[in-house]
Amino acid sequence: xxxxxxxxxxxxxxxxLVTVGHGxxxxxxxxxxxxxxxxxxxxxxxxxxxxxxxxxxxxxGGKVNISLHQFGEVGLVDSDVLSIVRGGEFPLVELDHSKxxxxxxxFQIFNLPGLAFSxxxxxxxxxxxxGLRKKALDERNAVEVGMAHYMPGQGxxxxxxxxxxxxxxxxxxxxxxxxxxxxxxxxxxxxxLIPWGDAPAALLQGVVDGAITSPSSGIKVGFGDTTxxxxxxxxxxxxxxxxxxxxxxxxxxxxxxLLQDEGNASAARMQExxxxxxxxxxxxxxDAGMTFVAPSEEFKAAVTKLLRPVWDEWAAKTKYxxxxxxxxxxxxxx
Numbered sequence: 606x607x608x609x610x611x612x613x614x615x616x617x618x619x620x621x622l623v624t625v626g627h628g629x630x631x632x633x634x635x636x637x638x639x640x641x642x643x644x645x646x647x648x649x650x651x652x653x654x655x656x657x658x659x660x661x662x663x664x665x666g667g668k669v670n671i672s673l674h675q676f677g678e679v680g681l682v683d684s685d686v687l688s689i690v691r692g693g694e695f696p697l698v699e700l701d702h703s704k705x706x707x708x709x710x711x712f713q714i715f716n717l718p719g720l721a722f723s724x725x726x727x728x729x730x731x732x733x734x735x736g737l738r739k740k741a742l743d744e745r746n747a748v749e750v751g752m753a754h755y756m757p758g759q760g761x762x763x764x765x766x767x768x769x770x771x772x773x774x775x776x777x778x779x780x781x782x783x784x785x786x787x788x789x790x791x792x793x794x795x796x797x798l799i800p801w802g803d804a805p806a807a808l809l810q811g812v813v814d815g816a817i818t819s820p821s822s823g824i825k826v827g828f829g830d831t832t833x834x835x836x837x838x839x840x841x842x843x844x845x846x847x848x849x850x851x852x853x854x855x856x857x858x859x860x861x862x863l864l865q866d867e868g869n870a871s872a873a874r875m876q877e878x879x880x881x882x883x884x885x886x887x888x889x890x891x892d893a894g895m896t897f898v899a900p901s902e903e904f905k906a907a908v909t910k911l912l913r914p915v916w917d918e919w920a921a922k923t924k925y926x927x928x929x930x931x932x933x934x935x936x937x938x939x
Contacts, residue, residue: 636860637670638697643683643801643844645675648825649878650844654752657871664863671697677802686847691745696852699752702843706783709741710923714933715755717916718788718840719909724876724883726937727755727841733936737925746850750861751868753845754875756819757883758837760890762808762828763815766898767836770907779804779816784919785840788912789817808832820889821882829893836898837886839905 644651651673658671676683686700687708702712714720714730721727731753742748767773774793780786781801789796799807799816807813808831815832816823819842823835846868853861882889890897920926 634857635668635670636856637672639672639674639679639695640697640699640846641676641679641681641683641686641689641695642673642699643676643701644822648822650754650875653871653875653878657752657867660867661863664867665860669860669863675802677800682800687745687747690747690847690849693746693849693851696849697750698847700749700845700847702845703782703784706922709745710919711737711741711925711929712843713782713784713919714929715841715843716782716784717919718785718838718912719905720839720916720933720937721841722758722839722905724755724757724841724880727843729936730933731755731843733932734929737929737932741925742847743850747847748850748853750846750848750853751865752872752875753843754872754879756842756844757879757886759817759840759842760820760823760835760837760886761815761817762823762832762835762895764832764834766834766896768898768901769904770911776815777813779807779813781818784915785817787918788915791912791915792908804828819879819882820886824889824893824895829895832895834896834898835890836900838900839908 642651642654644654646652646655654673658673661669661671681689681695683699683701684704684707686698687705689695690698700712702714703716705712711734714734715727721730738749761767761778763776763778765772765776767776770792773789775795777795777797778789779799780789780796781798783798786796786798797807797813799813801818804816804818805826805828808816808828816828817838818828820835820837823829856864887897887899916930920930923929
């Protein structure tokens with residue numbers, strides 16, 4: 606098991622899985638997990654997760670007590686999720702699929718620019734590649750337990766309008782994954798990998814000129830205070846919760862079903878919010894006092910053509926890459 610140097614002090618204490626009643630039946634065991642998450646309040650995803658925590662606690666009669674923490678609050682970074690779960694340091698963790706380049710790039714397929722043009726495209730890709738993701742998780746002693754949702758086209762917040770690829774030349778852009786780092790370099794921008802928690806300050810201080818994230822996330826943290834325009838890129842993302850397989854297998858069937866049922870119900874509500882965001886992105890941006898620049902078909906086609914080599918570069922980094930691309934394109938009818 607790979608131990609992480611940063612997993613000390615408060616984080617190490619939080620990582621402990623607490624079970625009591627080992628001499629009793631599994632139905633009488635009590636579980637306490639500290640779950641590292643991506644979002645903070647008042648984002649709608651975190652609001653739903655807080656409600657999930659309360660429902661699980663109530664429905665289990667207090668037997669399943671989940672405590673929620675943003676990654677930075679416990680001294681962790683979200684790019685290490687697969688290793689954290691595999692080693693058992695934190696048994697239950699939220700997985701941002703775009704942040705897995707250092708371990709298993711397969712999960713980044715939703716983040717390949719030009720592959721998913723909509724949430725529905727991302728869902729189609731997700732279904733087509735589900736078997737490959739299960740294999741990759743099996744190899745890492747992990748299992749997906751729910752909370753899966755797909756994001757709308759990611760928004761590029763900028764100080765000047767982006768209508769063509771030429772408009773991105775030389776623009777400093779905050780990005781959040783290796784795939785996007787390579788992509789925006791090819792587009793002529795100056796991308797920088799900056800953690801979510803540092804992104805607002807980086808914009809405010811002029812470290813970068815713009816940033817990419819989901820439109821609602823950028824608006825909620827004040828990207829509109831330093832940028833005037835937003836356009837969307839043809840790429841998506843997937844997020845889900847995963848658990849250490851040994852811990853999952855130790856749970857009673859009732860607890861497993863409770864986590865999956867409530868997790869899937871929460872995911873459905875999260876997806877409704879994302880779907881509404883995709884449908885109403887122009888108004889949402891305008892209501893925030895910014896100008897929405899709708900990406901033209903010419904812009905999307907040019908981005909896809911220029912960034913096709915990024916797909917090949919990505920596919921070469923994982924044994925699942927070529928098959929994943931083949932399955933995705935077949936499912937999308939391309």
